[in-house]
Amino acid sequence: MATIKDIAQACGVSAMTVSYVFNEKPGAVGAATRERVLQAAQRLNYQPNRMARSLGRRKSDTLGMVISDLRNPFYVEMLECAEKLAAEAGYQLLVETHRDLSGRLTGRLTGWPLDGFLVWAHSGQSLEGFLGPQSAPVVYWGDARRDDASDVVGLDLYSGSRAAAEYAVRRGYSRWAFLSPHYQSDFRFERRFCAWDDVCREASLRMETLWPRETERPENVRANCREIGMELAARPALRRPRLVACYNDVAAIAVIQGLRRGGLRVPEDVAVIGFDGIEEGQMMDRPLTTVQVPIEAMCRGALEILLARIEENDVRAPQQVVVPTRLIEGETA
Amino acid sequence: MATIKDIAQACGVSAMTVSYVFNEKPGAVGAATRERVLQAAQRLNYQPNRMARSLGRRKSDTLGMVISDLRNPFYVEMLECAEKLAAEAGYQLLVETHRDLSGRLTGRLTGWPLDGFLVWAHSGQSLEGFLGPQSAPVVYWGDARRDDASDVVGLDLYSGSRAAAEYAVRRGYSRWAFLSPHYQSDFRFERRFCAWDDVCREASLRMETLWPRETERPENVRANCREIGMELAARPALRRPRLVACYNDVAAIAVIQGLRRGGLRVPEDVAVIGFDGIEEGQMMDRPLTTVQVPIEAMCRGALEILLARIEENDVRAPQQVVVPTRLIEGETA
DNA sequence: ACACGGGACTTTAACGATAAAGCAAAAGGA
DNA sequence: TCCTTTTGCTTTATCGTTAAAGTCCCGTGT
Numbered sequence: 274m275a276t277i278k279d280i281a282q283a284c285g286v287s288a289m290t291v292s293y294v295f296n297e298k299p300g301a302v303g304a305a306t307r308e309r310v311l312q313a314a315q316r317l318n319y320q321p322n323r324m325a326r327s328l329g330r331r332k333s334d335t336l337g338m339v340i341s342d343l344r345n346p347f348y349v350e351m352l353e354c355a356e357k358l359a360a361e362a363g364y365q366l367l368v369e370t371h372r373d374l375s376g377r378l379t380g381r382l383t384g385w386p387l388d389g390f391l392v393w394a395h396s397g398q399s400l401e402g403f404l405g406p407q408s409a410p411v412v413y414w415g416d417a418r419r420d421d422a423s424d425v426v427g428l429d430l431y432s433g434s435r436a437a438a439e440y441a442v443r444r445g446y447s448r449w450a451f452l453s454p455h456y457q458s459d460f461r462f463e464r465r466f467c468a469w470d471d472v473c474r475e476a477s478l479r480m481e482t483l484w485p486r487e488t489e490r491p492e493n494v495r496a497n498c499r500e501i502g503m504e505l506a507a508r509p510a511l512r513r514p515r516l517v518a519c520y521n522d523v524a525a526i527a528v529i530q531g532l533r534r535g536g537l538r539v540p541e542d543v544a545v546i547g548f549d550g551i552e553e554g555q556m557m558d559r560p561l562t563t564v565q566v567p568i569e570a571m572c573r574g575a576l577e578i579l580l581a582r583i584e585e586n587d588v589r590a591p592q593q594v595v596v597p598t599r600l601i602e603g604e605t606a
Numbered sequence: 607m608a609t610i611k612d613i614a615q616a617c618g619v620s621a622m623t624v625s626y627v628f629n630e631k632p633g634a635v636g637a638a639t640r641e642r643v644l645q646a647a648q649r650l651n652y653q654p655n656r657m658a659r660s661l662g663r664r665k666s667d668t669l670g671m672v673i674s675d676l677r678n679p680f681y682v683e684m685l686e687c688a689e690k691l692a693a694e695a696g697y698q699l700l701v702e703t704h705r706d707l708s709g710r711l712t713g714r715l716t717g718w719p720l721d722g723f724l725v726w727a728h729s730g731q732s733l734e735g736f737l738g739p740q741s742a743p744v745v746y747w748g749d750a751r752r753d754d755a756s757d758v759v760g761l762d763l764y765s766g767s768r769a770a771a772e773y774a775v776r777r778g779y780s781r782w783a784f785l786s787p788h789y790q791s792d793f794r795f796e797r798r799f800c801a802w803d804d805v806c807r808e809a810s811l812r813m814e815t816l817w818p819r820e821t822e823r824p825e826n827v828r829a830n831c832r833e834i835g836m837e838l839a840a841r842p843a844l845r846r847p848r849l850v851a852c853y854n855d856v857a858a859i860a861v862i863q864g865l866r867r868g869g870l871r872v873p874e875d876v877a878v879i880g881f882d883g884i885e886e887g888q889m890m891d892r893p894l895t896t897v898q899v900p901i902e903a904m905c906r907g908a909l910e911i912l913l914a915r916i917e918e919n920d921v922r923a924p925q926q927v928v929v930p931t932r933l934i935e936g937e938t939a
Numbered sequence: 940a941c942a943c944g945g946g947a948c949t950t951t952a953a954c955g956a957t958a959a960a961g962c963a964a965a966a967g968g969a
Numbered sequence: 970t971c972c973t974t975t976t977g978c979t980t981t982a983t984c985g986t987t988a989a990a991g992t993c994c995c996g997t998g999t
Contacts, residue, residue: 274719274741287949292987304946323717324657324666325985343682365714368701369911382696384656385607386955408607418946468984495889509836533891552677553886556828558866577796609955620979625957636977658955660985719985 275317283313295321327386334578335365335408337382337446339392342370344492345523347549347566348393351414356570362580365404367466389579403482410582412575416464424582428593432597433564434518436476437546438601440562441516442476446544449473449480450514451503455487465548475555480512485524495527502531505543515543516606522547522554522563529557529605544606555603562603570596608650616646628654632647660719668698668716669912670742672725675703677825678856680882680899681726688724688905695913697721702794717741722912743915745908749797757915761908766897766931767801770879773895773933774849775809782806782813783847785834785857788820798881802851814847817859826858835864838876848876849939855880855887855896862890862938877939888936895936903929 274577281288292303293312302310313319327333336359340348348370356366369381382390387409393413412424441449451469466482473480485497498519505513505528519525525547529539539545539559547554550565574594581587614621626634627643631755635643646652660666669692673681673783681703689699702714715723727748744822745757774782784802799815799936806813831852838846838861858880862872872878872892881885883898907927914920 278985288986289950289988290773290948293948296987300946301948306947320717322661322719322985324660324719325954326717326987327657328655328661328956329985329987330953331987343676343686346677347677349676349682384653384659386655386657492885495885499889527889530889530891552825552828556832556860556863558863621956622958622980623978626978629957633975634977639977655955658984659957661986662957664957664984837953871940 274556275319277321279317280310280313280319283317284309286310301565309572312563318579333386333388334363335367335385335387337385337387337390338366338368339390340368340370341393341395344494345521346551346553347523350551350568351572354568355576358572358576362576364575378384389583391575391579404443405466410579412579414571414575422591424592426577426596428566428571429595429597430464431586433600434548435472436600437518437564438469438472440602441544441546442472442517442604444544444606446516446606447478448515449478450483450517451480452485452498452517452528455485456521465520484516494523498524498527498541499531502528502534506532506535513543516546517543518546520548520551522551522561525563526554526557540604540606546579550601559604562606563601564598565601566597566598608652610654612650613643614644616640616650619643619819620867628883653900666719666721667696667700668700668718668720670718670720670723671699672715672723673701673703674726675876677827678854679884679886680854680856683884683901684905687901688858688909689904691909695909697919724908724912724918727779741913745906745912746867747908755924757911757925759904759911761899761904762928762930763797766933767798767881769933770895771802771805771899772849772879773935774851774879774939775805777877777939779849779939781812781848782811783816784813785816785818785831785852787849787853788818794870800851801823816850827856831857831865832867833859835861839865839868846876849879850876851879853881855882855884855894858894859887859890873937873939879939883934896934897931898934899931900929
């Protein structure tokens with residue numbers, strides 16, 4: 274690969290002149306020289322080396338993004354949105370997934386001199402300790418309930434879930450079940466669960482909790498939740514929940530497939546409500562009834578805070594933004 | 607962030623000593639010093655800066671991967687597999703998606719001094735011109751038919767598709783339709799299409815070609831294909847294909863959802879066959895009948911060639927590996 | 940005629956690491 | 970005992986780039 278020195282030599286100028294050309298310093302280079310440099314760069318197929326550039330400038334124009342799992346289209350949608358917005362601001366994303374759901378990272382991001390971090394914190398998990406002591410600013414996505422010392426773009430898990438639960442009451446469903454993520458040991462504090470639980474009590478209904486089979490591997494989530502659907506279908510009708518609220522859309526879709534596999538109709542026999550609002554859910558024969566997470570607002574909010582910290586040396590107190598969630602009345606409940 | 611010099615100073619040794627400790631040069635550093643360095647590193651939370659390291663070593667231990675679109679779970683599965691195998695060999699992946707399907711890259715990967723590239727070439731697209739003149743080795747994934755001067759792990763699109771088509775004949779389906787990707791202008795040379803077309807002629811059947819509505823945005827693929835399913839459902843039964851073969855699973859799933867939306871049953875009214883073998887397809891109430899792409903074999907094959915070129919300075923003639931595809935007899939056809 | 944201020948570069952010293960060569964002291968061999 | 974290794978470090982130069990400071994020349998104003 275050609276370096277800045279090759280171009281400099283080819284043009285009979287110094288390396289700095291070439292650097293100035295590529296960094297568009299106004300008025301630092303004459304028009305003729307500029308043209309010569311650009312032509313030589315073209316000819317020798319020169320691309321500035323980003324790593325060397327980052328070293329020299331002490332800035333990588335690259336952000337780290339930590340999400341849990343690309344098998345869940347929700348995170349893919351988050352990634353694409355964040356990537357687009359970051360690109361508009363001149364940043365690239367380096368992505369790390371903590372697939373084992375333990376919160377521990379695989380270390381893919383360590384050692385890169387990144388300018389900042391966007392981190393999805395699982396509810397119930399500590400926001401700290403994800404990246405170790407980190408000098409670069411970090412903005413977390415997570416449950417809005419937290420009141421700690423970090424920048425957080427929080428998701429109002431409760432209100433959307435509550436709207437969904439109230440919708441379920443209006444629809445007259447009795448016998449609810451809540452499908453909880455298997456790794457959520459303290460699910461009782463999980464805001465999605467709380468919303469359903471509260472409404473359930475208020476309406477004097479019963480609610481059972483379901484867990485998918487234990488798994489550490491995200492690629493088993495669909496299979497395990499589908500199995501739950503099949504097990505529900507195998508129950509006698511009276512011991513079967515009339516409605517299943519699921520912790521996310523992937524689980525909800527899998528439960529629906531399992532219920533159908535077991536010969537039941539959704540929502541006629543069992544209603545299902547999801548959470549996230551992923552595209553796949555809306556593309557089903559009957560669009561999924563779910564709670565939509567405003568992905569763009571989350572990404573915009575997080576990047577706004579992060580970029581202010583990075584570029585404007587913002588040292589204000591930790592920001593706590595909350596974005597709402599809202600019910601999508603689909604056809605599965 | 608602490609640098610190697612901070613550690614050196616804290617321990618009263620030179621920077622090189624610290625470097626030796628972290629690079630595990632055998633016998634270069636005494637046990638006592640080694641311990642002191644490690645402790646200081648721990649205390650100051652030192653992480654070697656990967657970019658500086660890459661500059662110095664002229665090796666980044668990072669590979670570029672070019673795929674078309676993370677909205678298609680097939681590519682996510684490819685990515686996860688390639689990432690796992692690369693990690694085992696000590697490499698990281700930098701991913702770029704060329705979402706607009708034009709083959710042009712967004713430039714996310716340019717300028718990074720990567721050690722090699724893994725590139726998905728769309729059938730019908732030239733294998734060159736993806737990355738510009740590139741000094742690092744490139745291995746392509748693509749249609750096996752090509753006979754050019756690059757390293758290619760080719761997919762035998764034909765044989766699996768042919769097996770599927772022959773299965774369709776055995777099942778007695780008449781009136782076929784082939785759903786082609788909208789961007790495939792030269793679909794007649796596409797091997798998936800060829801297989802279906804050949805078998806169709808051999809069996810003296812008729813086959814119509816379907817295209818989803820033009821779109822540049824991958825997030826519309828599901829919606830557009832679902833619409834095709836609905837349009838088919840709206841046709842009078844006799845003018846409706848009895849079987850729809852789709853260019854991939856995402857399209858097949860969307861077509862099924864559209865058909866069902868339109869009140870038809872799959873496979874009783876219309877049978878559907880996909881291509882790729884993604885998890886989502888197998889998790890449906892009725893598992894998708896499809897052609898499986900052996901993702902692990904493709905990743906393993908590509909990485910094997912690529913790592914040989916990188917690490918062993920392999921200069922053999924371009925390799926052309928072919929991996930097979932095979933029919934999964936699901937329940938949608 | 941002469942200082943003065945740009946304009947258009949060049950020089951120097953980093954950035955954080957590594958490769959390669961250098962060097963002093965301890966250990967080993969004759 | 971003296972010379973040669975080996976051990977355990979340090980020094981120097983370099984990777985490709987940039988920030989900051991330096992240089993030279995030319996046109997201007999007085």
